[in-house]
Amino acid sequence: MRIAVIGAGYVGLTTGSCLAALGHRVRCHDIDGGRLARLARLDLPLYEPGLEDLVRRGMADGSLQFCLGLEDALEAAEAVFLAVGTPALPDGEIDLSQIIASARAIAPRLARNAIVIVKSTVVPGTCRQLADLIARERGALDIRVASNPEFLREGAAVGDFMEPDRIVIGADDVQAAKVLEEIYAPLARRKVPVLSTSCDNAELVKYAANAFLALKIGFINDIAELCERIGGDVARVAEGIGLDRRIGPSCLTPGPGFGGSCFPKDTRAFAAVSRRAGAPQALIETLIRRNEERKAHLGRRILNEAALASGDTVAVLGLAFKAGTDDIREAAALTIIPMLQKAGIAVRAHDPMAMALARRHLADVRWCATPYEAAEKADALVILTEWDDYRGLDLARIADRMAGRMLFDYRNLLPPEAVTAAGLRCIGLGRPAAP
Numbered sequence: 303m304r305i306a307v308i309g310a311g312y313v314g315l316t317t318g319s320c321l322a323a324l325g326h327r328v329r330c331h332d333i334d335g336g337r338l339a340r341l342a343r344l345d346l347p348l349y350e351p352g353l354e355d356l357v358r359r360g361m362a363d364g365s366l367q368f369c370l371g372l373e374d375a376l377e378a379a380e381a382v383f384l385a386v387g388t389p390a391l392p393d394g395e396i397d398l399s400q401i402i403a404s405a406r407a408i409a410p411r412l413a414r415n416a417i418v419i420v421k422s423t424v425v426p427g428t429c430r431q432l433a434d435l436i437a438r439e440r441g442a443l444d445i446r447v448a449s450n451p452e453f454l455r456e457g458a459a460v461g462d463f464m465e466p467d468r469i470v471i472g473a474d475d476v477q478a479a480k481v482l483e484e485i486y487a488p489l490a491r492r493k494v495p496v497l498s499t500s501c502d503n504a505e506l507v508k509y510a511a512n513a514f515l516a517l518k519i520g521f522i523n524d525i526a527e528l529c530e531r532i533g534g535d536v537a538r539v540a541e542g543i544g545l546d547r548r549i550g551p552s553c554l555t556p557g558p559g560f561g562g563s564c565f566p567k568d569t570r571a572f573a574a575v576s577r578r579a580g581a582p583q584a585l586i587e588t589l590i591r592r593n594e595e596r597k598a599h600l601g602r603r604i605l606n607e608a609a610l611a612s613g614d615t616v617a618v619l620g621l622a623f624k625a626g627t628d629d630i631r632e633a634a635a636l637t638i639i640p641m642l643q644k645a646g647i648a649v650r651a652h653d654p655m656a657m658a659l660a661r662r663h664l665a666d667v668r669w670c671a672t673p674y675e676a677a678e679k680a681d682a683l684v685i686l687t688e689w690d691d692y693r694g695l696d697l698a699r700i701a702d703r704m705a706g707r708m709l710f711d712y713r714n715l716l717p718p719e720a721v722t723a724a725g726l727r728c729i730g731l732g733r734p735a736a737p
């Protein structure tokens with residue numbers, strides 16, 4: 303099938319290159335010409351394992367093209383995916399301006415009877431709103447708008463797209479549903495479950511799924527705090543509850559509060575739309591507040607437990623919101639580093655992937671090429687991202703360089719005994735502090 307993808311970020315680029323690999327002819331367009339120019343010379347603007355390979359293969363066999371001109375991208379396209387950003391407004395409501403602008407731009411240029419498919423995460427009712435807008439702009443009713451939410455995780459995007467737990471097709475029209483079924487037929491043949499439903503339901507599935515996963519994380523973080531007070535071990539508790547197949551083991555790892563470009567903004571948008579609809583989501587409202595409090599609480603904990611004073615130094619290992627990505631959006635580091643700085647603490651930081659982006663958002667940080675350089679004369683060290691690189695740290699070498707003894711392992715990455723053996727005091731999450 304001839305497919306156009308509008309927006310070449312994490313989702314658009316993954317969608318475009320994976321659909322090309324599944325046998326479709328795909329043209330990607332982005333409003334950012336610089337991004338397209340980089341893509342055309344295979345210089346990917348984001349880090350995603352396996353993606354560069356797929357893009358290279360698609361470009362080589364001609365199944366994947368990047369088009370500067372919107373007309374080129376849309377030429378004879380039977381299906382057009384919208385994968386532009388849907389960030390949060392300051393009041394938490396969804397900002398639909400990118401998706402509305404892209405719908406307005408494509409409307410007069412769409413091939414007759416093309417299906418527009420909303421891949422971006424949007425509040426229920428958006429597909430209907432876009433269908434009205436496109437009909438008005440074209441002065442015709444030939445275009446159907448469908449919903450096809452995306453469930454991929456950054457850092458695992460290609461695998462998640464090619465082997466999803468399910469594909470959700472939201473269409474209020476038989477023809478639109480058929481087009482989506484045809485697009486995903488190669489995956490359906492591999493026994494991926496396909497849920498066909500209305501646009502509103504599909505849009506709601508996406509928000510409800512993200513909210514539920516975020517609730518699991520918020521829940522285990524609260525259990526971790528309880529464990530710290532009563533002497534439990536959150537890892538054993540998570541294992542014990544996760545073995546119940548009705549609960550499952552995923553999203554039960556405690557951390558410094560969830561971040562990223564999705565859970566924080568999607569829970570806020572979900573709460574806002576629910577409030578507006580007169581069905582406030584009390585669990586989600588509390589979750590959002592608790593998650594922010596957690597980041598600040600863990601920042602204060604460093605200051606208090608290491609008894610830090612103005613002029614001291616903290617080494618921060620890990621800036622990305624999770625391992626496997628260079629994305630720092632809503633990362634715990636963005637709350638904790640400014641907190642430390644406000645208390646007069648000098649920060650030395652390292653991240654294997656995210657330093658280039660972090661430099662744009664954090665000032666007055668000493669950026670270090672290695673974790674060992676970051677540890678130099680540090681009064682305390684904190685791990686914020688669960689990078690594999692940090693699992694294999696030479697702890698004796700770290701301890702040697704540090705001035706203080708406190709290591710805050712906010713990802714429970716290191717065996718506490720190994721930290722203790724290196725002469726450091728390990729403060730993890732949800733387990734008794736090592737001596």
Ligand code: NAD
Nearest residue numbers: 309311312313332333334386387388400404422423452456
């Ligand atoms: P992104 O910011 O990485 O990419 C969005 C792209 O859209 C940018 O390259 C931007 O230049 C482009 N764009 C904006 N307006 C445009 C326009 N009018 N025409 C053409 N291009 C335009 O965002 P993303 O992470 O890919 O997310 C996109 C959507 O997918 C969001 O709704 C997000 O919530 C959702 N989503 C993201 C993930 C994820 O892991 N990142 C997973 C599932 C769903």
Ligand code: UGA
Nearest residue numbers: 452453454455456519553554555557560561562564623624
């Ligand atoms: C998340 C969802 O997992 C995807 O299914 C969804 O498609 C995506 O949001 C989206 O809608 O955009 P992502 O943000 O890439 O994907 O990352 P996750 O792996 O889910 O992690 C999100 C945050 O939660 C990270 O800060 C991570 O460290 C934290 N987390 C995750 C935990 O603290 N504990 C866990 O057990 C899992």
